[in-house]
Amino acid sequence: MQNLDESILQKVIKARPQESFKGTFGKIVLVGGNENFGGAIIMAATAAVYGGTGLVTAATDPANSAALHAQLPEAMFADFNDDQLVGDLIVAADTVVVGPGLGDNAQSLHILKNVFEYVHDGQTLVIDGSAITLMARENLKQPACQISVIYTPHQMEWQRLSGIKIADQSVENNQKAVQKLNATVVLKKHHTEIYHDDQVFKLPIGSAAQAVGGMGDTLAGMVGSFTAEFKDDGLDAVLAAVYAHSAVADQIAENQYIVLPHQISHALPAFMKKVAAQDSKTHIGFMD
Numbered sequence: 063m064q065n066l067d068e069s070i071l072q073k074v075i076k077a078r079p080q081e082s083f084k085g086t087f088g089k090i091v092l093v094g095g096n097e098n099f100g101g102a103i104i105m106a107a108t109a110a111v112y113g114g115t116g117l118v119t120a121a122t123d124p125a126n127s128a129a130l131h132a133q134l135p136e137a138m139f140a141d142f143n144d145d146q147l148v149g150d151l152i153v154a155a156d157t158v159v160v161g162p163g164l165g166d167n168a169q170s171l172h173i174l175k176n177v178f179e180y181v182h183d184g185q186t187l188v189i190d191g192s193a194i195t196l197m198a199r200e201n202l203k204q205p206a207c208q209i210s211v212i213y214t215p216h217q218m219e220w221q222r223l224s225g226i227k228i229a230d231q232s233v234e235n236n237q238k239a240v241q242k243l244n245a246t247v248v249l250k251k252h253h254t255e256i257y258h259d260d261q262v263f264k265l266p267i268g269s270a271a272q273a274v275g276g277m278g279d280t281l282a283g284m285v286g287s288f289t290a291e292f293k294d295d296g297l298d299a300v301l302a303a304v305y306a307h308s309a310v311a312d313q314i315a316e317n318q319y320i321v322l323p324h325q326i327s328h329a330l331p332a333f334m335k336k337v338a339a340q341d342s343k344t345h346i347g348f349m350d
């Protein structure tokens with residue numbers, strides 16, 4: 063098992079080429095947020111916008127449209143019940159994030175199946191929250207096409223998906239389950255672990271100040287954002303997103319008892335500027 067460190071940030075987060083436009087920095091569609099969990103998809107979309115993805119669309123319940131626009135005018139809205147519209151958006155996307163606040167009823171399941179129908183070769187699919195729970199409960203297979211799949215479960219979601227009880231989630235047991243999945247797994251907990259093929263990475267930073275609702279929704283948006291924006295095979299962008307999420311949280315937690323998820327997103331542009339500009343040996347203190 064390898065400890066992640068700051069060097070993953072410089073490896074991924076680069077100064078932007080001046081000869082560019084929004085399309086250069088990727089398109090992401092985030093699907094989730096039922097009428098009770100609108101905040102989840104707004105937090106995920108916020109992370110994607112502030113993470114720097116060029117074009118961000120939230121496909122969500124129409125009840126969330128006004129709140130989304132009020133909070134995040136940079137994001138576009140789509141009704142997640144409109145299968146064709148969501149399908150068209152997915153076809154045009156680099157990365158699709160599905161699950162934050164999606165819920166686990168029949169409507170949620172229908173929406174998830176529709177997403178799986180439209181994802182296609184070459185894309186990245188981030189599967190989070192309710193989407194993981196639904197896949198486990200309904201025994202849904204991940205899409206068969208050549209996509210890079212990233213699951214972001216917390217320990218209970220991983221128990222549901224892998225069948226491994228939380229107490230038995232050792233690195234060895236997790237690796238065996240991941241190898242059957244053909245996907246990257248970000249197992250979220252204190253000191254999150256990332257499983258990719260036969261590699262395992264551990265996040266040595268982060269704190270209990272992050273133990274608040276919406277923290278994982280924000281991470282899913284960041285993982286999606288970095289994969290869309292910094293197009294690579296997916297792994298380094300995932301590692302950088304996981305590291306940046308907690309590095310920013312740790313800096314905010316120097317002065318706060320808890321960290322609000324949206325504060326991490328709002329701090330990202332300054333943090334990323336420092337990373338892109340810095341010498342690799344300097345500590346990244348974006349609040350310095």
Ligand SMILES: NC(=O)C1=CN([C@@H]2O[C@H](COP(=O)(O)OP(=O)(O)OC[C@H]3O[C@@H](n4cnc5c(N)ncnc54)[C@H](O)[C@@H]3O)[C@@H](O)[C@H]2O)[C@@H](O)CC1
Nearest residue numbers: 099100101102161162163164165191192216217218275276
């Ligand atoms: N503001 C919002 O709209 C929010 C919406 N949320 C959404 O709510 C849906 C349900 O997700 P939840 O995770 O709340 O519910 P889940 O039922 O999926 O998981 C919570 C259960 O897992 C157990 N558990 C064990 N280990 C855990 C760990 N390490 N981390 C978290 N839980 C652990 C908890 O005790 C609890 O029984 C998701 O779609 C999620 O995205 C949540 O993110 C909370 C905020």
Ligand SMILES: Nc1ncnc2c1ncn2[C@@H]1O[C@H](COP(=O)(O)OP(=O)(O)O)[C@@H](O)[C@H]1O
Nearest residue numbers: 216250251252268269270273275276277278279
């Ligand atoms: N005690 C802790 N120490 C470090 N990180 C934590 C701690 N508690 C929660 N987190 C982080 O917060 C996030 C929680 O994700 P999740 O449970 O999916 O939240 P939600 O679904 O409410 O958005 C994960 O990234 C997890 O690693």
Ligand SMILES: [Mg+2]
Nearest residue numbers: 191216278279
């Ligand atoms: Mg979650």
